[in-house]
Amino acid sequence: MIDLLKTEPAKVTEVVDEAPGLKTFVLEPRAPMEFDPGQFVLVSRHGVGESVFAISSHPSEGARIAVSVQAVGKHTNVLHELDPGESVGLRGPYGNSFPIDEWRGKRVHVIGGGIGLAPLRPVIYSLLDRKNEFEGLTLVYGARLPELLVYKPELESWKSGMDVHLTVDEATNGWTGKVGVVPKIVTDLKLAPSNAVAVICGPPVMIRFGHIALKDLGFKDEQIYTTLEMRMKCGVGLCGRCNVDHRYICKDGPVFRMDEIDSLG
Ligand SMILES: Cc1cc2nc3c(=O)[nH]c(=O)nc-3n(C[C@H](O)[C@H](O)[C@H](O)COP(=O)(O)OP(=O)(O)OC[C@H]3O[C@@H](n4cnc5c(N)ncnc54)[C@H](O)[C@@H]3O)c2cc1C
Numbered sequence: 001m002i003d004l005l006k007t008e009p010a011k012v013t014e015v016v017d018e019a020p021g022l023k024t025f026v027l028e029p030r031a032p033m034e035f036d037p038g039q040f041v042l043v044s045r046h047g048v049g050e051s052v053f054a055i056s057s058h059p060s061e062g063a064r065i066a067v068s069v070q071a072v073g074k075h076t077n078v079l080h081e082l083d084p085g086e087s088v089g090l091r092g093p094y095g096n097s098f099p100i101d102e103w104r105g106k107r108v109h110v111i112g113g114g115i116g117l118a119p120l121r122p123v124i125y126s127l128l129d130r131k132n133e134f135e136g137l138t139l140v141y142g143a144r145l146p147e148l149l150v151y152k153p154e155l156e157s158w159k160s161g162m163d164v165h166l167t168v169d170e171a172t173n174g175w176t177g178k179v180g181v182v183p184k185i186v187t188d189l190k191l192a193p194s195n196a197v198a199v200i201c202g203p204p205v206m207i208r209f210g211h212i213a214l215k216d217l218g219f220k221d222e223q224i225y226t227t228l229e230m231r232m233k234c235g236v237g238l239c240g241r242c243n244v245d246h247r248y249i250c251k252d253g254p255v256f257r258m259d260e261i262d263s264l265g
Pocket of ligand 1: 040049050051052053054055067068069070071072073074075076077115118119228229230231254
């Protein structure tokens with residue numbers, strides 16, 4: 001158990017400014033970290049704090065662990081001051097993962113909002129690597145403003161392997177693409193539920209209305225996956241901070257099918 005909680009130093013090798021208040025840090029762990037799409041790590045700055053972040057990098061590149069960090073409070077603001085060459089504490093990977101193998105032969109609709117694309121990026125990498133195994137791939141991704149869209153160069157390159165639909169709530173800075181909240185675009189696109197699964201992650205309000213939009217299109221809860229962000233501390237089911245019923249979001253999640261979430265309540 002002690003090993004499970006062990007924090008190792010990791011070097012910051014790259015800092016990417018994704019959007020105002022949002023940076024991606026590429027970390028080099030002491031030894032390559034094997035992880036599956038959907039898992040998370042805990043990153044710490046000695047004497048300041050420790051925070052949970054979804055791993056947002058390619059699952060086959062465990063020597064480079066990326067986390068995309070929104071500066072929202074004390075610890076994340078300190079992390080934003082990190083420069084390449086500095087070190088952080090890193091532990092994990094923890095949590096369950098998206099059951100990508102179970103989706104073989106189906107169309108996969110990936111639906112993201114804002115920083116919610118972070119846990120979905122490893123899913124997209126994996127799907128694109130194996131794209132012939134799926135009936136088709138869709139990405140619907142949006143942000144409040146064009147400058148808040150993350151991973152911009154990749155959003156372009158992914159277009160060669162999947163149907164990419166980008167949207168913003170408000171068209172500023174010369175935006176000429178779709179305008180409207182993500183659930184509305186899901187409805188407008190009439191995403192087909194037949195032989196399909198949907199994966200949705202974003203702000204709680206987007207997940208709530210995205211879920212309703214998918215249900216209205218005929219998706220069943222068993223076809224819809226999401227990942228939950230709940231306050232957690234240990235990350236391994238010991239401290240009870242994220243305990244709901246008999247389950248721990250950190251250990252039994254953070255990835256859930258919608259029918260499993262209903263039963264969490
Ligand atoms: C499974 C999981 C994955 C996450 N992935 C990411 C990620 O990829 N990128 C990212 O930027 N953040 C992610 N978070 C949230 C991140 O852990 C918190 O934003 C961070 O710990 C805040 O630390 P702080 O000291 O800066 O803020 P604090 O000073 O502790 O809090 C600042 C504000 O953020 C809110 N907050 C703090 N923690 C959480 C939380 N866990 N969920 C919701 N609101 C919170 C507080 O209520 C408060 O309003 C994830 C959380 C979980 C549980």
